[in-house]
Amino acid sequence: QVRSELALANAQELINKINEKCYLKCVPKPGARLENGEQACLSKCMDRYMESWNVVSRAYVARLQRESQGGNL
């Protein structure tokens, strides 16, 4: 149960960040509806943000492992 709460908090935080970053990038002038072009941009932006999250996560975990072996953190 703790584990699923953690996963939920993590997903929620990711959604908030994507919302903030991609809304800023893809909807510069909010109109009467989300245009097709804006939706396409949001889809791409969301995919890129999740890819970036994964790259950052891998790099950070790799660094933590190197530091814990080298012992110089």
Added chain:
Amino acid sequence: QVRSELALANAQELINKINEKCYLKCVPKPGARLENGEQACLSKCMDRYMESWNVVSRAYVARLQRESQGGNL
């Protein structure tokens, strides 16, 4: 008492936001005192921010009501 604490927290948050946004806009180069022009700008900026808060609040509450009726939130 809970109610008045809530109102107080709300007013405090509004003051903080106005301070942050309007100081940035109206006092680009802080001098030895708040100039008349800066004070006039702060008054206007404060009124516009509160107006904006009301527009956003109305739009959000209206949306919450539509969603809760349509049931697709």
Added chain:
Amino acid sequence: QVRSELALANAQELINKINEKCYLKCVPKPGARLENGEQACLSKCMDRYMESWNVVSRAYVARLQRESQGGNL
């Protein structure tokens, strides 16, 4: 013990702010290592940030004292 926790929290917050501000200023395009020029910039930026923290702190404390004497806070 409360006192040393406070000092620690304060140092931690200062480190976080310096990290955020100076990384942004001194490492615009992160490369394969921290270059000498970037390190020199970080040293200077860190010194300036701590100086600024002291200037702000002095000005704020002086103001608090003036207000508490004049009684118009």
Added chain:
Amino acid sequence: MSQPQFSENDQRELAQFLEGEQAKARVQEVVHNMTDTCWDKCVSKVNNKLDRSEEACLANCVDRFLDTSLFIVKRLEDMRSSSM
């Protein structure tokens, strides 16, 4: 210190009241955050009144922000169900 005694009925009403106040506090927090975001997007100069286009921009900003949120959640769910 002795605790005050509440009947079950009182307790239920108190719980409902507190829940209602918490819901209000959450709504106000969202309104503060969206005003922050939409102010930056829609209000550039401060004039004597919000003009029509600024006011429309603010209201649209709220609705499109919420649309974006729904769009993201829906797409995440689609991804998850198609990967199962």
Added chain:
Amino acid sequence: MSQPQFSENDQRELAQFLEGEQAKARVQEVVHNMTDTCWDKCVSKVNNKLDRSEEACLANCVDRFLDTSLFIVKRLEDMRSSSM
């Protein structure tokens, strides 16, 4: 686990000490936030020393920020009293 026993006097001193530390923590939090804001406003390049105009800008930035805060609160109070 047994609780340690404090005299009323000890308790009062402890409460005062903790209150003093909390006040310090609040002051430091404000200093962190204002340094953040005023650094962005006043320091553009990082040189070998803060120059005079940067230092004056930082001190003025603190005072004008607090003036702005007082100005807003006073104006809100004026609005409220004139609407009653």
Added chain:
Amino acid sequence: MSQPQFSENDQRELAQFLEGEQAKARVQEVVHNMTDTCWDKCVSKVNNKLDRSEEACLANCVDRFLDTSLFIVKRLEDMRSSSM
């Protein structure tokens, strides 16, 4: 309401489990913050894929950010030890 009974062994395992979950939560929080910072630094347009230079920038951004953090802490310690 009666409390459930745990053996000492159960309690130790539970404590380890919770500590592990807290460590994970801290790692995830750092990852969220660094993705935020490095996204702004490295990704300007959104294309159909992250290109090589963006991906390298993101990974370098993480490592240089942590280097910066170590650099600052080390320098603070040097200052403190040289002033004693």
